[in-house]
Amino acid sequence: MNINQLISEKVSQAMLIVGIPDNCKAQVRPSVQTKFGDYQVNGIMAAAKQLGVSSYCLAKKVVNLLKLDKLDKIASKIEIAGPGFINIFLDSQWLAKQILIALASPSMGILKSSPKTIVIDYSSPNVAKEMHVGHLRSTIIGDSSARILEFLGHNVIRANHIGDWGTNFGMLIAYLKQEEYDDESSITLSNLDNFYREAKYNFDIDTNFANKARKYVVKLQCGDSYCLNIWRKLVDITILHNQNTYNRLNISLSKENIMGESMYNDMLPGIVEDLKAKGLAVESAGATVVFLNEFKNKNGTPMGVIIKKQDGAFLYTTTDIACIKYRYETLKADRIIYYIDSRQHQHLLQTWTIVRKAGYVPNNILLEHHMFGMILDENSKPFKTRNGVTIKLNDLLDEALVRARCLLISKNLHLDTVTLERVAQVISIGSIKYAELSKNRTTDYIFNWDQMLNFEGNTAPYILYAYSRINSIFHRSTYNKQQLTGCLYLENEPEHIHILAVHLLQYEETITIVARDGTPHILCEYLYKLSVKFSYFYEHYPILNANNDMQRNSRLQLALLTLRTLKHGLNLLGIETLEKM
Structure with a gap:
C-alpha cells in the first residue's frame, strides 16, 4: 500500500x-x-x-x-x-484493514512495478590489487539498490565492471618479464600488490620501462598469446579473492556478474571506425579524437576526448562507449545506473554524450550516475592507515569482528562460543554496511567505530536488538507467528499505536523513493524510526498482558508486521538478522 x-x-x-x-x-x-x-x-x-x-x-x-x-x-x-x-x-478502521492485508501477503502488500530491465554497474575493483576501503561505498550501495529494484519486480542485471584491461597489465607484464618471474602459478594477490607497486614505480621513473609497458598493452589488446596467458592467471587470482570478500560482506555479486573491460575489446576497432564514419571522431596529432562542443577547455575551445592513442592503444572512454552500447543492444537495458564516485562524473557525461550523438543509445533510455562522496577519518582526511596507506577491505572487516566480539563480551550476555562468534559476525558486518548506507551517498562521511557499534541511536546494533526484542515476545507467548489471525482494532488505541500503524504502512512509499533515487539512507531512517516507535509502544502499552484477548491479538499483529518489516528492510540493505541477542 x-x-x-x-x-x-x-x-x-x-x-x-x-x-x-x-x-x-x-x-x-x-x-x-x-x-x-x-x-x-x-x-x-x-x-x-x-x-x-x-x-x-x-x-x-x-x-x-x-x-x-x-x-x-x-x-x-x-x-x-x-x-x-x-x-x-x-481512519483507524481503514488502517487496520490495510495492516491485515499486509500481514496476509508474502510481499507485505507491496505492489510490483511495471518490470524494466535495469543494469546496475557497481563495485568494479581493479584486477591484480586487493579490494580496499575505497570500494566499500560502490559495493554496498549498489548491492542494496539491486536488491530493492529486484524486489519491486524489475529484471536487474548486476554488472561488475572490473578493471581487467589497460595500462596496469602492460606494467605488470613488463615487470614480470624484467624480473624473469616464470612461476605464475605461485603468485598470490598479496604478491601482485607488491608487484604492482614496483611496476608503477618503474613506470614513473624509467622511460624505457614505460615504453615496454605500453607496447605490452597493445600486444594484449591484439591477442598476443604470452600476454593473454599471464593476464588470465592474474584475473583468476583476483576474482577468487574478491568473491571471498563479497561472500563475507553478504554481497549478492558472483562470478557470473563479472563484465570486465576485456569483454568489449573486440568491439573497440569497429566503434572507432564507426565514429569516424559518422564524422564524430577525427585524426589529431596521430590520435583519434572526439571533440565535444558541450565541454570546453580552459581556453574555451571544445574538449577533445581521445578514443585511440598514437600507438594504437584504446582508452577507458572507448571501452565505456562499447560497454553502454552492449548494455542497450544486447542486454536490452531500459535504465543503466552507475555507482561510481563523484570524481568520474565528467568522464561519464562525456561518454554518454558520445553514445547519444552516435545513436548507440536513444534518449528514452535512462543513464544515471548515482555518485557518492568519500570516507574520511576523524580529522576529515581520506580514511587511511597511520602510515598513509589505503586500508584493505578485509583488514577493515577483521578489525570490525574483533571490536564486535569485545563489545559483546563486555556486555556479559553469557553467550556460548559458537553463538558469540555468530552474533559478532552479524553485528560487525551489519554495522559497517549500515554505517555506510545510513549516510546520504552524495556526501562525505567520517568513519567512526564507536558510533557504528553503538547499541543506541541510528545504528545496526540498535535495530538488530529491536528485531530480536520483538522476536522474544513471540518466544514467550503461546501464539504461533504463522497462524496469528483475527480482527485488528485501532480506533480505541492510544495515539502512539495509531502512529506506529501509519508508519508500518509507509514502507512501500519509502522503498519506492529509494528505488527511484538510489538513496538507501532513506530506508535506514525509516527502519530506525520504526524501531523507535515500536520501542515506545512496547514500553508503554502491554502486549501479552493486554486488557483482553481482542486487544492482545491486535497488538500482537502490529508486533508481527513490525518484525517482518524490520527483517525485510534489513535484507534489502544486505544485512542479516539475529533471532536472539
Missing part, C-alpha cells in the same frame, strides 16, 4: 476538476507533527498564486471534491490549516 501515491492521485484529480493546471503538483507529504494529521497537501498555495485566487478558497474547493472521509473511508477527518494546507487524518 502506497498511501502517498493513493492520496496524491485523488488530490490531483480534484485539482484538475477545479481548474488547477496539471503542471501544479499536489505535493503530498507525511505530516511532521501529529496535530497536522498523518498527511499534508502543500501544493495548493503555489497553484493559487499561479491562478491569482485565494489559496484558502481553492483548498476548500479541492477538499469538497476529495471524498476521502465520506465515500472512500480513508480519512476520519480532513481540515484546512493556515493559508491553504490540507491536513488528512487517516
Whole structure:
C-alpha cells in the first residue's frame, strides 16, 4: 500500500476538476507533527498564486471534491490549516484493514512495478590489487539498490565492471618479464600488490620501462598469446579473492556478474571506425579524437576526448562507449545506473554524450550516475592507515569482528562460543554496511567505530536488538507467528499505536523513493524510526498482558508486521538478522 501515491492521485484529480493546471503538483507529504494529521497537501498555495485566487478558497474547493472521509473511508477527518494546507487524518478502521492485508501477503502488500530491465554497474575493483576501503561505498550501495529494484519486480542485471584491461597489465607484464618471474602459478594477490607497486614505480621513473609497458598493452589488446596467458592467471587470482570478500560482506555479486573491460575489446576497432564514419571522431596529432562542443577547455575551445592513442592503444572512454552500447543492444537495458564516485562524473557525461550523438543509445533510455562522496577519518582526511596507506577491505572487516566480539563480551550476555562468534559476525558486518548506507551517498562521511557499534541511536546494533526484542515476545507467548489471525482494532488505541500503524504502512512509499533515487539512507531512517516507535509502544502499552484477548491479538499483529518489516528492510540493505541477542 502506497498511501502517498493513493492520496496524491485523488488530490490531483480534484485539482484538475477545479481548474488547477496539471503542471501544479499536489505535493503530498507525511505530516511532521501529529496535530497536522498523518498527511499534508502543500501544493495548493503555489497553484493559487499561479491562478491569482485565494489559496484558502481553492483548498476548500479541492477538499469538497476529495471524498476521502465520506465515500472512500480513508480519512476520519480532513481540515484546512493556515493559508491553504490540507491536513488528512487517516481512519483507524481503514488502517487496520490495510495492516491485515499486509500481514496476509508474502510481499507485505507491496505492489510490483511495471518490470524494466535495469543494469546496475557497481563495485568494479581493479584486477591484480586487493579490494580496499575505497570500494566499500560502490559495493554496498549498489548491492542494496539491486536488491530493492529486484524486489519491486524489475529484471536487474548486476554488472561488475572490473578493471581487467589497460595500462596496469602492460606494467605488470613488463615487470614480470624484467624480473624473469616464470612461476605464475605461485603468485598470490598479496604478491601482485607488491608487484604492482614496483611496476608503477618503474613506470614513473624509467622511460624505457614505460615504453615496454605500453607496447605490452597493445600486444594484449591484439591477442598476443604470452600476454593473454599471464593476464588470465592474474584475473583468476583476483576474482577468487574478491568473491571471498563479497561472500563475507553478504554481497549478492558472483562470478557470473563479472563484465570486465576485456569483454568489449573486440568491439573497440569497429566503434572507432564507426565514429569516424559518422564524422564524430577525427585524426589529431596521430590520435583519434572526439571533440565535444558541450565541454570546453580552459581556453574555451571544445574538449577533445581521445578514443585511440598514437600507438594504437584504446582508452577507458572507448571501452565505456562499447560497454553502454552492449548494455542497450544486447542486454536490452531500459535504465543503466552507475555507482561510481563523484570524481568520474565528467568522464561519464562525456561518454554518454558520445553514445547519444552516435545513436548507440536513444534518449528514452535512462543513464544515471548515482555518485557518492568519500570516507574520511576523524580529522576529515581520506580514511587511511597511520602510515598513509589505503586500508584493505578485509583488514577493515577483521578489525570490525574483533571490536564486535569485545563489545559483546563486555556486555556479559553469557553467550556460548559458537553463538558469540555468530552474533559478532552479524553485528560487525551489519554495522559497517549500515554505517555506510545510513549516510546520504552524495556526501562525505567520517568513519567512526564507536558510533557504528553503538547499541543506541541510528545504528545496526540498535535495530538488530529491536528485531530480536520483538522476536522474544513471540518466544514467550503461546501464539504461533504463522497462524496469528483475527480482527485488528485501532480506533480505541492510544495515539502512539495509531502512529506506529501509519508508519508500518509507509514502507512501500519509502522503498519506492529509494528505488527511484538510489538513496538507501532513506530506508535506514525509516527502519530506525520504526524501531523507535515500536520501542515506545512496547514500553508503554502491554502486549501479552493486554486488557483482553481482542486487544492482545491486535497488538500482537502490529508486533508481527513490525518484525517482518524490520527483517525485510534489513535484507534489502544486505544485512542479516539475529533471532536472539
